[in-house]
Amino acid sequence: MSVYISTWSWAVSPERGVIGWDVGGAHLKVAWQDRRGTLRRVEIRATPLWQGFESLDLAIRELAQELPLQMCEHRVTMTAELVDLFDDRRSGVCELVDWLSVRLPPQQLFFFAGQEGFVPAAVASNFYEQIASANWLATTSFAASVIASGVMIDVGSTTSDLLPFDKHQLQNRGFTDRERLLHGEMIYAGIVRTPLMAITDRVPFKGDWLTLANEHFATTADIYRILGDLPEHADLYPAADGKGHSITASMRRLSRMIGADLGDGSDADWYRLAAFFADRQLDALSLTCQRQFSLGLADSATLIGAGVGRFLVQRVADRLGCPYIDIGQLLTQGEYGAKAADCAPAVALLRLQQCRSAVCA
Missing domain, CATH: 3.30.420.190 (conserved archaeal protein q6m145)
Known part of the structure; x- marks a missing residue:
């Protein structure tokens, strides 16, 4: 395992907590946990990525008005790389990593890569196979x-x-x-x-x-x-x-x-x-x-x-x-118990440092 990988641990000391993102092909699931470990927000938004990035862009711009995105650590898992907007899974992961790195603070942005833990955005594309469609692994690892x-x-x-x-x-x-x-x-x-x-x-x-x-x-x-x-x-x-x-x-x-x-x-x-x-x-x-x-x-x-x-x-x-x-x-x-269950992978990302x-x- 490379020395720059942060496995099941905090990589930064976020000022306002951690936000978990489960970026799906049809839905975006988001969970915000404050510094005390308390869930403050959990929600689902429709984001039909097979039509392009517009719906995801709108969702993040709206969330930026409601959540302290610039002051939080961000942990991302995804299944959206499978949509036919992309040529293959590798292209999907790499394009999503690059796209999200422009819209979320890149130094506080980490991608869930299974056994590799959370990898920084700067090197995430090197772990596309581990990142692709791994949201189930986040939830099951927690369970x-x-x-x-x-x-x-x-x-x-x-x-x-x-x-x-x-x-x-x-x-x-x-x-x-x-x-x-x-x-x-x-x-x-x-x-x-x-x-x-x-x-x-x-x-x-x-x-x-x-x-x-x-x-x-x-x-x-x-x-x-x-x-x-x-x-x-x-x-x-x-x-x-x-x-x-x-x-x-x-x-x-x-x-x-x-x-x-x-x-x-x-x-x-x-x-x-x-x-x-x-x-x-x-x-x-x-x-x-x-x-x-x-x-x-x-x-x-x-x-x-x-x-x-x-x-x-x-x-x-x-x-x-x-x-x-x-x-x-x-x-x-x-x-937020019911909403947490609806958005389990996004919330599980927030809990994995304890697992x-x-x-x-």
Whole structure:
């Protein structure tokens, strides 16, 4: 390890605390902790980076009016390097590092690089492989420092991460997205942006099995809105048809998935259909979780829920008969528990200096 790397430690003495940034392709998650270690702000903003840097630039300019950006240390993790704005992951990491170094104080800017810890902005591009899509590692490293054995499951708007750990040590077999997809440590489905055709290929409706239209007519946000599960703040993007976020609008979009109109079914029919999709997504999470348990985790292994879709993790725990804990309870005891769980990687970055015992696989 190079001598200039600051691993799990403070690299500067920030005047106003530390800000954690989880820069995603669709959302920016930000958490500010003051010098006393108290969370003062946690929030999510929509930043569609596949369209360009404009939305991220606007978000940071607005945050500069509300937070002491110039007087804080900044810790960054990212998944945004995967958007098709960039040619490849290396280009994405390097461009994001350079771009953020112009807008945040570069001497106080550090990037999370897994086992390498937090690397200064000046050399971060040399660690692009470790920095790329490592937000799950920040959250799981923190979780493994305070819980002995379990699976950390972060269900977000677009993807779900399932990372096992045992005896306070991470047991992940993959690191890149490709490797994690191979090992069942990532499911490319979340509770907001996932097209319903990615959840199942056929559904029951009025006594028949129907194949789905392979069109982007409706998303998982629609089914969880119909079922009453979708957190109001979780859906920050236009619907598939660009129309409203009401339950009726979601039912109309759902009807198109089977080549029907809203009037072809009752509210109960559309609710039942939405529940079928939700059950299939829960099946995928449950089966993948059982795969992680089969690695030989302790009988007392706990499921730790994170992300705006963590209500599904509670249901997986109920189905499998496992203990469950919301990561917000581990990240903070203050008023920001729910928001901290929504933005777990950003908040975990603030806590990692206390977690030196967690060793990444």
